[in-house]
Amino acid sequence: MSHPHPELRLPGKLPADGLRVVGLGGLGEIGRNMTVFEHRGKLLIVDCGVLFPEEHQPGIDVILPDFTWIRERLDAVVAVVLTHGHEDHIGGVPYLLRERKDIPVVGSTLTLALIEAKLKEHQIKPTLNRVKEGDRVRFGPFDLEFLAVNHSIPDGLAVAIRTKAGLVLHTGDFKMDQFPLDDRITDLRGFARLGEEGVDLFMTDSTNAEVPGFTMSERELAPAIETVFRTAPRRIIVSSFASHVHRIQQVLDAAQAHGRKVAFVGRSMVRNMGVARDLGYLRYPDNLVVPFDQLDRMAPTKVAIVCTGSQGEPMAALSRMANREHQIRVSEGDTVLMASSVIPGNENAISSVINGLTRWGANVVHKGNAKVHVSGHASAGELVYCYNIVRPANVMPVHGEWRHLRANADLAIRTGVDPERVVIAEDGVVVDLVKGRAKITGKVPAGNVYVDAQTVGGATETSLKDRRTLAAEGVVTVLALVDSDTGKLAEPPDFLIRGFVQDPDTFQAAVPVVEKTLARAAAEGIGEPHQLEQMITREVGRWTYKKFRRSPLIITIVVDA
The missing domain is CATH 3.60.15.10 (Ribonuclease Z/Hydroxyacylglutathione hydrolase-like)
Incomplete structure (x- = not known):
C-alpha cells in the first residue's frame, strides 16, 4: 500500500x-x-x-x-x-x-x-x-x-x-x-x-x-418519522440538509397523512425544494405547502416547519431558534426532528443546538435517540x-x-x-x-482557501490564529508617543484592554518594559516606527505571559511625538 x-x-x-x-x-x-x-x-x-x-x-x-x-x-x-x-x-x-x-x-x-x-x-x-x-x-x-x-x-x-x-x-x-x-x-x-x-x-x-x-434503506425511516407526526402535541420543526429531497419527501408525506401544513424556512431550503418540485423530484398537493407568514394564523397542531441547520451552522435557522435569534420562538411542547447525520467536526455545535432547543421546552428527536437518519x-x-x-x-x-x-x-x-x-x-x-x-x-499546493463574506482567500491561518486569540485571550493595545530625537517616551504609554480580565491599571507595571525596549532600540540605532512596534509587542507579550500566564493579542501603535 x-x-x-x-x-x-x-x-x-x-x-x-x-x-x-x-x-x-x-x-x-x-x-x-x-x-x-x-x-x-x-x-x-x-x-x-x-x-x-x-x-x-x-x-x-x-x-x-x-x-x-x-x-x-x-x-x-x-x-x-x-x-x-x-x-x-x-x-x-x-x-x-x-x-x-x-x-x-x-x-x-x-x-x-x-x-x-x-x-x-x-x-x-x-x-x-x-x-x-x-x-x-x-x-x-x-x-x-x-x-x-x-x-x-x-x-x-x-x-x-x-x-x-x-x-x-x-x-x-x-x-x-x-x-x-x-x-x-x-x-x-x-x-x-x-x-x-x-x-x-x-x-x-x-x-x-x-x-x-x-447501509439501511431510506424506507426504514418511515416508522420513526410517522411516530413523530402522530404523537407531537404542538408544532413540529424538521431540520435537514437543504438538498435532501428524499428525506423531505418523507416528511411531506407524513404531514399530509396527519393533517399538517408545511412551510419551508431558509433561503437554500426554499430554493432547492422549489427546484426539486418543478422538476418532479418532489411531489405534494398544491395546498400542503404554505408561505411561512401564514403559520401565525394556524393552530400549532396543524403546523410543520422544514428548515436548515441540522449541522449546527451558526447562521442557519435552527441555530438561531436555539439562541432565540429567530422569529420562530420554540416553546414548551414543540417537537424538533433533526433528520440528518453528524458530519465529523460538527458534534459540539450540534450538541449546543440540542441543548438550546431543550432549554426552551422542545422535545428534540435526533439520531442519538431515534431512527431518523440513514x-x-x-x-x-x-x-x-x-x-x-x-x-x-x-x-x-x-x-x-x-x-x-x-x-x-x-x-x-x-x-x-x-x-x-x-x-x-x-x-x-x-x-x-x-x-x-x-x-x-x-x-502540488492544496491548502485551505477561506471565503470570508465577499473576500476569497483573504483570510489566512495567521489571521485565524489572531481571531482565536482574540476570542480566548482578548486584546491589549499599547499606544506609545515616542520622541524621534531622543527615542524615549514623550509621556507614559496608554494600555487599552478588551476581553482581558485584568484591570488596566495593572499594566502600569509594564511601563518599564516599554522604556527598556526603546532604550535598547536607540542603542542599536533602530528608530523606524514599525520596527519599534514589533519590539514593544514582543516584549510586552512576554511580560504579560510571565505575569498572568495569558497570551492576549498585543497591538502596538507608535506615534511620533
Missing part, C-alpha cells in the same frame, strides 16, 4: 501515455471534493465542492479547494463533471467559474438545476451539458460514461473515464439501497460490465468504510461487493478522512487487490496511472 510522504515535491512531466490524478479536496477530510484528471495536455475536473468551517475557524463562511495548480492552465480544462447536487460537491463551482466562466458544466438534471440556481446568485450564466445514466460523451481526450448510483439525493451519477492510459471508474457518493424511495438503484450491472472490460483505477467512496454490513454512503459490505464485481487493477479510496481512506484500502486488499496497487492519497498528492500501474509521483 502506498501513501503520501512529507518529502514529496512537485511532480515531473507526465508521460504522453499517462493519466495524472490529483485530488484538490475530499482526501483526508469530509467535504470540498474536487479531483483533477490530466491527459494529453487537457484537464477534466470531477466535482468542485466546499467544506464548512469548524469552531477553530471563526468568521469563515466556507472553505474552497485550492485552484493554484490549475489557475495558469484553466484554458486546458475541458469540463467540470458533477456527480450529484450536494454542497460538498457543487458549492465551489461558482468560485471556479469566476476564473473562467465558459467551462462546460456536466451533470444530471437535478444537479444542474441546483447549480444553475446557485450561479444566478453569483450572476454567472453557465454552459450546461445535461447527461443521464447510460449516456456516453467525449470532452477532449476523455471519453465519459455515466452510471446511476443511489445516494441521499436523487440523480446521483458515477462516471467511467476512458483514456489512452486506461479506464477509471469514479463512484461519486453512493450506496446500494435496494428499496430506494425513487426506485432508482445503483447500476451494479454496469459496474460488473466495466469490470469485464478492465478497470485500471477504481476510485471509491470511503465515508462508511469503517461501518460493517450494509447514511447516503456505502458501508463495508457494499464496498466489498463492488470490489468483487469490478476486480480493479488499482484502487484509490476517495471522499473521507484518513481513517476512512485506510479502512477502504484495507477492504480492497482483503478482496485480492495487490497492496502495492492500493494508493492512499491526501489533498494535493499526485497519482500517475502509467502502463496500467498507479503510483504517487509528487505533490
Whole structure:
C-alpha cells in the first residue's frame, strides 16, 4: 500500500501515455471534493465542492479547494463533471467559474438545476451539458460514461473515464439501497460490465468504510418519522440538509397523512425544494405547502416547519431558534426532528443546538435517540461487493478522512487487490496511472482557501490564529508617543484592554518594559516606527505571559511625538 510522504515535491512531466490524478479536496477530510484528471495536455475536473468551517475557524463562511495548480492552465480544462447536487460537491463551482466562466458544466438534471440556481446568485450564466445514466460523451481526450448510483439525493451519477492510459471508474457518493424511495438503484450491472472490460483505477467512496454490513434503506425511516407526526402535541420543526429531497419527501408525506401544513424556512431550503418540485423530484398537493407568514394564523397542531441547520451552522435557522435569534420562538411542547447525520467536526455545535432547543421546552428527536437518519454512503459490505464485481487493477479510496481512506484500502486488499496497487492519497498528492500501474509521483499546493463574506482567500491561518486569540485571550493595545530625537517616551504609554480580565491599571507595571525596549532600540540605532512596534509587542507579550500566564493579542501603535 502506498501513501503520501512529507518529502514529496512537485511532480515531473507526465508521460504522453499517462493519466495524472490529483485530488484538490475530499482526501483526508469530509467535504470540498474536487479531483483533477490530466491527459494529453487537457484537464477534466470531477466535482468542485466546499467544506464548512469548524469552531477553530471563526468568521469563515466556507472553505474552497485550492485552484493554484490549475489557475495558469484553466484554458486546458475541458469540463467540470458533477456527480450529484450536494454542497460538498457543487458549492465551489461558482468560485471556479469566476476564473473562467465558459467551462462546460456536466451533470444530471437535478444537479444542474441546483447549480444553475446557485450561479444566478453569483450572476454567472453557465454552459450546461445535461447527461443521464447510460449516456456516453467525449470532452477532449476523455471519453465519459455515466452510471446511476443511489445516494441521499436523487440523480446521483458515477462516471467511467476512458483514456489512452486506461479506464477509471469514479463512484461519486453512493450506496446500494435496494428499496430506494425513487426506485432508482445503483447500476451494479454496469459496474460488473466495466469490470469485464478492465478497470485500471477504481476510485471509491470511503465515508462508511469503517461501518460493517450494509447501509439501511431510506424506507426504514418511515416508522420513526410517522411516530413523530402522530404523537407531537404542538408544532413540529424538521431540520435537514437543504438538498435532501428524499428525506423531505418523507416528511411531506407524513404531514399530509396527519393533517399538517408545511412551510419551508431558509433561503437554500426554499430554493432547492422549489427546484426539486418543478422538476418532479418532489411531489405534494398544491395546498400542503404554505408561505411561512401564514403559520401565525394556524393552530400549532396543524403546523410543520422544514428548515436548515441540522449541522449546527451558526447562521442557519435552527441555530438561531436555539439562541432565540429567530422569529420562530420554540416553546414548551414543540417537537424538533433533526433528520440528518453528524458530519465529523460538527458534534459540539450540534450538541449546543440540542441543548438550546431543550432549554426552551422542545422535545428534540435526533439520531442519538431515534431512527431518523440513514447514511447516503456505502458501508463495508457494499464496498466489498463492488470490489468483487469490478476486480480493479488499482484502487484509490476517495471522499473521507484518513481513517476512512485506510479502512477502504484495507477492504480492497482483503478482496485480492495487490497492496502495492492500493494508493492512499491526501489533498494535493499526485497519482500517475502509467502502463496500467498507479503510483504517487509528487505533490502540488492544496491548502485551505477561506471565503470570508465577499473576500476569497483573504483570510489566512495567521489571521485565524489572531481571531482565536482574540476570542480566548482578548486584546491589549499599547499606544506609545515616542520622541524621534531622543527615542524615549514623550509621556507614559496608554494600555487599552478588551476581553482581558485584568484591570488596566495593572499594566502600569509594564511601563518599564516599554522604556527598556526603546532604550535598547536607540542603542542599536533602530528608530523606524514599525520596527519599534514589533519590539514593544514582543516584549510586552512576554511580560504579560510571565505575569498572568495569558497570551492576549498585543497591538502596538507608535506615534511620533
